[in-house]
Amino acid sequence: MANIPMVSIVGKSDAGKTTFMEKLIKELKARNIKVCTIKHDVHGFDIDQPGKDTWRHSQAGADTVVISSPQKMAMITKVREELSLDQIAEIVSDDTDIIITEGYKRANKPKIEISRSERGTELLCTPDELIGLVSDIPWSIGVPVFQLDDAPGVADLLQDKFKLRS
Incomplete structure (x- = not known):
C-alpha cells in the first residue's frame, strides 16, 4: 500500500472541528484531491x-x-x-491522496488544532505536535496560524507539506 499522508484535526469539544473539516474537504475536492476521513x-x-x-446479519453473528x-459501499467489522x-x-x-482524521489527539500524527477563544485559551497540543493552528486568537507559537474560515490557506499548507497534486 502506498504511504498515504495523514493529518489529524484536533481540538476541544465544540471548538468547530467538524465545521472546519467540512470546509477543508470541499476545498481539497475543488482541487481534485481525493480525501478519506476517519x-x-x-x-x-x-x-x-x-x-x-x-x-x-450482525445480530445473527x-x-x-x-x-x-x-x-x-460500507463495511462494518467487529474488532x-x-x-x-x-x-x-x-x-x-489506495485511491486516496490524503487521510484527514477528526480526533485522535493522542496519535503520533501531524496535527492541526482548532481553537476558539470561547472554548478557552489553552491548547491541547504542544507546538512540536502541530503543523498548523486554526484560531480566532493571534497565537505566536512557531507554526502557521489560520483564521477559522481559512480552509484555502490550510489546503495550501497540506498541499505544500505533503506534495499533493491538484
Whole structure:
C-alpha cells in the first residue's frame, strides 16, 4: 500500500472541528484531491438500524457485514480492540491522496488544532505536535496560524507539506 499522508484535526469539544473539516474537504475536492476521513468516536457508535438486513446479519453473528450499492459501499467489522490509525489506513483504498482524521489527539500524527477563544485559551497540543493552528486568537507559537474560515490557506499548507497534486 502506498504511504498515504495523514493529518489529524484536533481540538476541544465544540471548538468547530467538524465545521472546519467540512470546509477543508470541499476545498481539497475543488482541487481534485481525493480525501478519506476517519472520525474517532470514544463513545462507540452503531450505524446499523435495528430491523434492517445488515443489523439482522450482525445480530445473527456475522463478524463483518458489507452493504453495497451502485453509489457507495460500507463495511462494518467487529474488532477485539480499537484499531490504530495505521491499522485503519491499511484498510483504506489506495485511491486516496490524503487521510484527514477528526480526533485522535493522542496519535503520533501531524496535527492541526482548532481553537476558539470561547472554548478557552489553552491548547491541547504542544507546538512540536502541530503543523498548523486554526484560531480566532493571534497565537505566536512557531507554526502557521489560520483564521477559522481559512480552509484555502490550510489546503495550501497540506498541499505544500505533503506534495499533493491538484
